[in-house]
Amino acid sequence: MAIAAHIVLALTLLSAALLGGLLLHAFFKRGSGFWPSPKGSRDHAIAFGLFRLFCGGTVVFALLDWGSLGWEHWSRIAIGAPLMLGAFAVTLRGYAFLGLDNTYCAQDGLVTGGIYAYSRNPQYVSSVIATLGLAIFAGSWLTIFLAGALFALYLLFALNEERWLHASYGERFAQYMREAPRFLDARSFRRAREALAA
Numbered sequence: 605m606a607i608a609a610h611i612v613l614a615l616t617l618l619s620a621a622l623l624g625g626l627l628l629h630a631f632f633k634r635g636s637g638f639w640p641s642p643k644g645s646r647d648h649a650i651a652f653g654l655f656r657l658f659c660g661g662t663v664v665f666a667l668l669d670w671g672s673l674g675w676e677h678w679s680r681i682a683i684g685a686p687l688m689l690g691a692f693a694v695t696l697r698g699y700a701f702l703g704l705d706n707t708y709c710a711q712d713g714l715v716t717g718g719i720y721a722y723s724r725n726p727q728y729v730s731s732v733i734a735t736l737g738l739a740i741f742a743g744s745w746l747t748i749f750l751a752g753a754l755f756a757l758y759l760l761f762a763l764n765e766e767r768w769l770h771a772s773y774g775e776r777f778a779q780y781m782r783e784a785p786r787f788l789d790a791r792s793f794r795r796a797r798e799a800l801a802a
Contacts, residue, residue, distance in 0.1 A: 609668035613746065616661030620753045623654040627760035631767075639764045658757070662735060662750045669744035676743070684741025691734035694719065698727035714773045716780050722792040724766075724784050728758035762786055 630638035641647035673680075701718045719726040732755045739747035766786075769777045785791060 605672070606668060609665060612661050612665045612668060616658055616665055616750065617753070619654045619657040619661065620750075620757060623651065623658065624757055624760060626651070626654075627757070627764060630764050631760065634767070639761065640768045655757070658754070662747065662754070663738065665750065666738050666742040666744045666747040669742065669746055671743045673739075673743040673745045675740075680743050681741055684737050684739070686737075688734050688737030688741055691730040691737055694730035695727045695734065698730065702727075714769070714776055714780065716784070721784060722795055723788055724780065724786050725758065725762050728755075728762065729787050732758065 626638050630636045638647045639651055641651065698719055701720070702715050723729055732751055735751040735754050736748065739745070739751060766777075766781070770781075
């Protein structure tokens with residue numbers, strides 16, 4: 605692996621570790637205010653700065669680590685590219701459906717329909733799938749590990765957000781938690797099957 609890839613990987617992992625530590629602290633120290641935090645606040649800028657550094661670093665690293673998986677067949681790109689682009693399209697659809705401000709922790713109303721009927725965090729699920737698609741596309745085995753790190757960060761984001769959403773929306777959110785999984789489970793696939801059959 606080239607030295608540039610080592611540097612990018614180190615910065616990417618450092619940003620994940622710092623962000624994960626801050627999210628864990630926020631979860632265990634209720635009322636710390638780190639996440640969710642108002643758009644424009646210092647904490648919001650730190651959280652998104654570290655998150656964007658991690659995501660950008662993941663993409664750059666995957667490209668620098670091109671082919672390390674040893675899967676040289678064209679099928680790698682034929683599988684990875686549609687998986688990555690399709691999942692990214694779902695992420696963008698989630699932004700459009702939820703609204704950009706609500707995505708970034710505004711309180712513009714609890715959204716439970718559309719893709720949010722299948723998962724309380726569909727953008728988190730699709731982003732992890734897109735990163736796995738990137739790993740396959742680039743043939744980078746360490747990018748698979750980074751997809752796991754992304755999932756861990758999303759779990760910490762979700763745990764903090766759930767407490768905030770429950771405080772904001774009360775029983776409506778509690779009912780939604782009972783109806784839709786945090787990420788995906790059998791209910792998600794059953795609902796998808798029912799929607800396709802309708």
